[in-house]
Amino acid sequence: MEQENKWAEDLPPNCPPEMAIPPKNEIFYRLVKQFPPTEEDFYSHRKLYPEKRFKTNKCRVSSLSIFSDLSECAKLLQLPLHKNKKIVQLKLPSESGVILQTGNNSSHYSWWKTAAYNPISFCKEV
């Protein structure tokens, strides 16, 4: 039986998608506002902005974006909203949640984090 509060956030029905799988200690990269990161750096867009209305992509906006390729993640630092952010490296164990490659960038993954996993102490600054 699935644990109660398994996921870090309330997820819509059928989310995460069935195709999402647990990671196997692969390395991923994520942007954070500062180093060391805070819990908020691992909140989804939906959790950060509950007043925004999301109709078609509730599951995606409840996930966290991560990249398997450092250079692809670093490119985002050139966009207006991410200019002053930092990159952290994460090695995701299977208990950290599930991941699924999403979007047109093959190194972009959506990560649905479990409540029990706290990534902060595992983050390495890049």
Add this chain to the structure above:
Amino acid sequence: MQRVIQHQATLIDYDSPQLVVAYDQFNVQYLCLFVECTETVDKFLCVPVSALRLKAFYQELVSLREIYENPESDEWFYADVVGEIENIRLIPIARESLSEDWLPEPEFYFKKMKAQDSVVESSPIHQFSKQQIQDLLDLLKYKPLLELLNQQHSLTVSINTS
């Protein structure tokens, strides 16, 4: 006339869409960049973009900065989005009021990595429907009359103000 845009394709996603292709009621396409995030609204900076330029952007031949600094039609807009890009009104913005904070860094190039169902091949800028063409032709019929009325109006105004 107000321009109202719909989402066509998300080119860059990071927790939420960052760079989006949208189209308006005249099938004009826009590149819309996520530039400001508040509690309730996502602000996007949008510029019209032709099919040719969009293709060049997809092939890393033109930078995102160049597209925003020198839009083909010399027009800039912003869009306040509450959630998703669906029936969003574009608000014109003057070049002088564009903040550097809203612009991407000069070296940002984008390569379309794989074919996406949602990335529709771009239709040409200003592709009108048959009805829109007919409406324009109807309007043109009245052009001499409109010009005459305009001249008379200017004359009236100048008499009244003199």
